[in-house]
Amino acid sequence: MNIAIDAMGGDNAPLSNVKGAFEYLKHFGDDAANIILVGKKELITKELTAFPHMPEKVSVYDAQDIVGMDDSPAKIHRTKPNSSLVKSIKLVNSGDADAVISAGNTGALLSTSLFTIGNISGIKRPALSPFIPTNNGGFILSDAGANMECKAFHLVHFGIMASAYMEFSMGKKNPSVGLLNIGTEDNKGNELTRKAFPLMEEHINNFVGNIEARYILDGKVDIVICDGFVGNTVLKFIEGVIVHMMDWFKESIKSHPICRISAPLMAPAFRDMKELMNYETYGGTPFLGINGIVLKAHGSSSHVSIYNSLINAQHLIDTNLIENIGNRVASHLDIMD
């Protein structure tokens, strides 16, 4: 099993990527996949010297160009064919890698994957589908930012793919699917959700109807479906609101002497919250619908996120993500085009 890493992707590249790979290889030893670090050979080799006794399982694949966060994603596979991002995705297409991980430009990752690897037959729009942890087990949010404009049948596709992903790679049988909406009644929402509702009812096994944003954290549904604009807004808001609430709570503690004095005793609970908020723990997120395993890691990933992304990638390969989604999609040809 081989996993490619876009070693130049992310705010902390290449060190975060090299270190994440090293920690993973050290921890899993013989059970680890082989790692292909893709990027500027001289830079990566220099970083590697910091990790003595680097196992044989790592190799470096040279790519001299870098995709920046401001690069326009649409034609990056043509404008920067020698970039680490494009070359690492091509390794999946050629079969030299079974999965790719990148903390780089999300749009470039998506468009290059689509142009290079292509989509799963029947799927037009891949969806970014992160797992959002909650104290009730968590849920998958799909699409969380790949598609700014969606048609109703795209939302149905997201639901079908996320169901297969959750069932086969996360071990949740017949996961429930909700449509993110502003009310629970069938006729609520905007044109998109009103059109999507009956289609989801018809095509999705365990569709539980509309779900309001206030209840998505309560564990009522396993999968929350929405367009990528709304999903990205929710995803980013979760990140912001948790930090904000804890800061607010800390300020309030400071304003009450009795709370201030006892605050140090609360340190373990604060640490729990900090850990829960930490996206690094959860690693990269797959684009469901690409005909290969492409994981997007957070732009500001440290080695911890890359380490966990490698675990995710290995698990998705082991559980045959692409094949399982493909089979599920094939059983829904009536809503594919």
Place this chain on the structure above:
Amino acid sequence: MNIAIDAMGGDNAPLSNVKGAFEYLKHFGDDAANIILVGKKELITKELTAFPHMPEKVSVYDAQDIVGMDDSPAKIHRTKPNSSLVKSIKLVNSGDADAVISAGNTGALLSTSLFTIGNISGIKRPALSPFIPTNNGGFILSDAGANMECKAFHLVHFGIMASAYMEFSMGKKNPSVGLLNIGTEDNKGNELTRKAFPLMEEHINNFVGNIEARYILDGKVDIVICDGFVGNTVLKFIEGVIVHMMDWFKESIKSHPICRISAPLMAPAFRDMKELMNYETYGGTPFLGINGIVLKAHGSSSHVSIYNSLINAQHLIDTNLIENIGNRVASHLDIMD
């Protein structure tokens, strides 16, 4: 000054409305506005007996019909002309009331207001514009749920109206306006936000550009503009996430003996958080763009929310909300039709 209350509106009607009015009149005495309780006379009169020495400032205006939460809003002014909701709004149109408060069906309140009172000249779409408190002063979210589909110029209107509202009724000079988007660059987002960006840049005085959801609680902008679907999602998510986070934190506290023992000492800070989350404290929210003061109170309002809504209504009348928005809109005729 007269304020009408849709006494039959809301989950706790009519008691919550009658009690809220009574508390308000008791507290403000001679400075209070006159209250017109609109609804089933026999029911309201019965509730009133619980409040001895009811001041002369309250009157009852009979309306035998009730608009339910499931009633289709679009033609409610024709299908239920004798409802408390419709009759209380008509009091504003006839000049018998200077403002109306309802905890009833939001869509019915909006459509009846539009058909009965009409819109401020130049404005096509009124916007629900609640104030969201934060530990940095808070912001106005507009539109928070009145318009599921918006055109780019509607968003510009929301920004112009919210600016006037914040400046004249909330005392914030030249408030900053941000466009809720999935990235900060000009070209980010969906078709709506990409089209709205240059228009807002051209027409809104203190437009600060796109703002990502993760930063809206940080006090970086005074006004956050978005379509009503996204705004309602954010609004409801705020309600849900705060409760969820605090529950989560409490569970974490229980799991650590040292935290569990010291938790009672934290009670004041927990009380602060509970109060901050309490929408009742902030009272009803105006529909900006209606040519009269119409306040929507939360559906599950208790008397506290009605009490605070009455204070809000009086303040909006005192600060000439409608005239100020009208003047501001008139100075932007180039983006009105």
